[in-house]
Amino acid sequence: MGNDCFAAQSLPQDCRIIARGMVNLTTSTVAGSRLISETVHAPICRRYRILKRDRSTTILLGRIRASGRGKLTADRVLTIVAAVELPLLFLSLSFNSAPPSSIAAAAIRPLFNVSDDRLTRDLPSFPLEETGFSNMSSSLNPARGDHEFFEDPPTRALDEHLVEFSEALRTVAKALRRVAEGKASAQAEAAIWKRKYELEKERNSSLKHQEATKICHSGSREEETENLRNESLMHDSSPEKSVHCCGKDGICSHETLRDGAVDADSNKQRRMVTRKASFRLAWGCNGDNSGQHKHEVVSFEKGNITTAGRSSKQILLKWESQPQTVLILAKPNSNSVRSLCAEMVRWLKDEKKINVFVEPRVKIELLTESSDFDFVHTWKYDEEIKDLHSKVDLVVTLGGDGTVLWAASMFKGPIPPVVPFSLGSLESENYREYLDAVLKGPMSITLRHRLQCHVIREAAKDEIETEEPILVLNEVTIDRGMSSYLTYLECYCDSSFVTCVQGDGLILSTTSGSTAYSLAAGGSMVHPQVPGILFTPICPHSLSFRPLILPEYATLRVQVPFNSRGQAWASFDGKDRKQLAPGDALICSMAPWPVPTACQVDSTNDFLRSINEGLHWNLRKIQSFDGPRFVGRLSYCFLKQFFNTKKI
Ligand SMILES: NC(=O)c1ccc[n+]([C@@H]2O[C@H](COP(=O)([O-])OP(=O)(O)OC[C@H]3O[C@@H](n4cnc5c(N)ncnc54)[C@H](O)[C@@H]3O)[C@@H](O)[C@H]2O)c1
Numbered sequence: 044m045g046n047d048c049f050a051a052q053s054l055p056q057d058c059r060i061i062a063r064g065m066v067n068l069t070t071s072t073v074a075g076s077r078l079i080s081e082t083v084h085a086p087i088c089r090r091y092r093i094l095k096r097d098r099s100t101t102i103l104l105g106r107i108r109a110s111g112r113g114k115l116t117a118d119r120v121l122t123i124v125a126a127v128e129l130p131l132l133f134l135s136l137s138f139n140s141a142p143p144s145s146i147a148a149a150a151i152r153p154l155f156n157v158s159d160d161r162l163t164r165d166l167p168s169f170p171l172e173e174t175g176f177s178n179m180s181s182s183l184n185p186a187r188g189d190h191e192f193f194e195d196p197p198t199r200a201l202d203e204h205l206v207e208f209s210e211a212l213r214t215v216a217k218a219l220r221r222v223a224e225g226k227a228s229a230q231a232e233a234a235i236w237k238r239k240y241e242l243e244k245e246r247n248s249s250l251k252h253q254e255a256t257k258i259c260h261s262g263s264r265e266e267e268t269e270n271l272r273n274e275s276l277m278h279d280s281s282p283e284k285s286v287h288c289c290g291k292d293g294i295c296s297h298e299t300l301r302d303g304a305v306d307a308d309s310n311k312q313r314r315m316v317t318r319k320a321s322f323r324l325a326w327g328c329n330g331d332n333s334g335q336h337k338h339e340v341v342s343f344e345k346g347n348i349t350t351a352g353r354s355s356k357q358i359l360l361k362w363e364s365q366p367q368t369v370l371i372l373a374k375p376n377s378n379s380v381r382s383l384c385a386e387m388v389r390w391l392k393d394e395k396k397i398n399v400f401v402e403p404r405v406k407i408e409l410l411t412e413s414s415d416f417d418f419v420h421t422w423k424y425d426e427e428i429k430d431l432h433s434k435v436d437l438v439v440t441l442g443g444d445g446t447v448l449w450a451a452s453m454f455k456g457p458i459p460p461v462v463p464f465s466l467g468s469l470e471s472e473n474y475r476e477y478l479d480a481v482l483k484g485p486m487s488i489t490l491r492h493r494l495q496c497h498v499i500r501e502a503a504k505d506e507i508e509t510e511e512p513i514l515v516l517n518e519v520t521i522d523r524g525m526s527s528y529l530t531y532l533e534c535y536c537d538s539s540f541v542t543c544v545q546g547d548g549l550i551l552s553t554t555s556g557s558t559a560y561s562l563a564a565g566g567s568m569v570h571p572q573v574p575g576i577l578f579t580p581i582c583p584h585s586l587s588f589r590p591l592i593l594p595e596y597a598t599l600r601v602q603v604p605f606n607s608r609g610q611a612w613a614s615f616d617g618k619d620r621k622q623l624a625p626g627d628a629l630i631c632s633m634a635p636w637p638v639p640t641a642c643q644v645d646s647t648n649d650f651l652r653s654i655n656e657g658l659h660w661n662l663r664k665i666q667s668f669d670g671p672r673f674v675g676r677l678s679y680c681f682l683k684q685f686f687n688t689k690k691i
Pocket residue numbers: 443444445446448517518555556557558559560561563615616617
């Protein structure tokens with residue numbers, strides 16, 4: 044429905060518009076020779092009444108003062124342009140004096156194409172006190188209220204017609220949304236296939252260079268590093284030329300870097316040509332550093348299904364060439380972090396001969412401290428962050444969990460291994476030893492899965508481009524924001540309806556994020572290597588709404604229905620809040636780029652230590668024992684024996 048116009052000449056003192064559905068009205072009033080225009084949005088009175096509700100349709104009755112922000116008076120001539128949005132069902136006018144039939148007919152005819160007779164007969168009257176209009180009465184039918192009016196048989200016929208029309212429009216809207224969602228999931232799938240293709244390409248090139256690798260492996264590590272350096276400096280070659288791969292089990296990473304930028308900070312103005320260090324991932328048993336690669340085997344022989352060996356064992360990262368570039372990300376506004384950062388930058392440069400990147404803010408801080416830090420690299424424009432993953436071998440974070448989240452949010456695609464330095468657990472004097480071990484490898488890592496979120500806007504349903512996907516390491520939250528109403532969210536999993544969330548909101552969390560907001564909302568704590576998506580309601584207004592854990596391959600859709608009383612707000616790892624209007628949806632699936640984080644011991648040990656030390660999980664006073672002595676003695680003997688035989 045486009046813009047329908049009607050003109051109402053010689054308006055009486057006050058008028059009201061009753062609108063069902065959403066409507067934008069532009070009123071232009073002529074006062075003397077002046078034309079005053081203003082746009083009045085439908086929910087101006089914010090008084091909605093739900094007249095009908097079923098699964099697909101909710102009809103809202105909104106009462107709008109046509110005069111909006113200014114009163115209309117008899118000496119003004121009013122022109123109303125109704126810019127009608129979906130789903131407009133009904134629009135009528137009523138006036139406190141003068142039969143309005145001709146005016147209303149003029150109003151309604153272009154909208155609904157109904158005859159004058161019908162309109163005159165159907166025109167309603169409403170109890171005026173409800174909307175704050177005093178001393179107003181209908182000249183047509185003063186005794187009938189709006190409820191009565193909507194029960195009126197001829198109007199009901201019109202109603203049905205309009206409901207049908209609205210439903211047709213809703214179906215079209217749904218189809219368009221499905222197209223947009225299809226596109227979003229196709230994009231995600233394309234990214235996965237691209238990654239697979241890249242891995243396959245790397246594997247093929249590794250086979251080609253197997254001979255070269257043999258020679259490379261026969262030399263010492265130092266020689267290898269030296270060779271690689273020389274080679275990278277000598278050859279301005281293509282990635283394929285300079286790739287070295289072992290061709291063994293596991294996933295190899297070989298990407299070369301040609302940073303053509305002139306190092307402006309250096310007086311030498313030399314051209315920096317560095318190679319991104321390659322590494323190999325191997326799966327083994329817990330604590331087994333042999334790098335044994337176990338595949339999950341599901342066999343089906345003679346009708347018996349058996350599984351042998353699980354693939355998700357501790358993952359080891361082995362460097363195949365020495366890392367040369369480290370990005371240090373430091374928590375702002377902390378003196379201890381700042382001094383540790385300066386010390387670490389100097390140590391990496393002087394002792395390890397490693398190129399260091401920091402954020403522009405940190406470089407300024409370092410230069411304020413001493414001009415010696417001009418060797419430190421940084422970037423000028425945010426767009427340069429996009430290429431950072433191809434330059435950096437390792438990311439070191441100095442701060443807490445928030446700094447790891449910050450690091451993850453900087454890399455909107457692949458991310459190099461992250462070494463988190465939590466200041467509480469790792470004192471500054473220990474960092475050399477730990478970082479030295481990490482640079483040498485092999486190191487245990489945890490692949491922390493991220494979620495990929497797409498916001499699909501109802502308003503942009505017919506646009507080809509959707510909003511950029513957002514990656515989260517902890518969770519995406521959809522909550523009620525400032526609104527005091529319950530959120531009302533419809534949730535679907537792979538196009539199956541899951542449930543409606545009525546409460547403060549919903550958290551879709553990764554297993555890494557299971558110890559963060561999801562935990563506070565009653566979700567379970569899940570080992571980060573367990574592949575899954577946590578579905579945790581926030582303060583649900585239901586006694587039986589328990590949190591769920593869904594498989595990692597699920598695609599979840601959270602939809603704000605049209606009949607939601609309030610809007611919803613999505614936030615990503617506690618940041619970047621986005622408003623979701625009725626009709627908008629958020630689609631969430633596992634991202635193809637996990638965050639590899641270095642372990643202090645191994646995944647399980649780190650996880651259990653973090654919940655015990657960080658969250659004081661199940662900390663309870665030990666029960667006092669005052670039973671008969673011999674039982675105590677027995678227990679003591681048993682424990683003594685146990686500790687003597689088992690070394691823990
Ligand atoms: N009620 C809550 O518990 C609540 C409310 C809002 C946000 N959060 C969490 O805060 C996170 C943002 O963290 P921030 O540091 O930027 O904000 P912040 O500085 O407000 O820190 C929030 C706290 O959550 C902890 N935290 C973050 N991720 C964690 C994880 N994976 N496991 C255990 N603890 C974790 C942090 O250590 C910090 O103590 C959000 O992703 C969300 O999970 C929690």
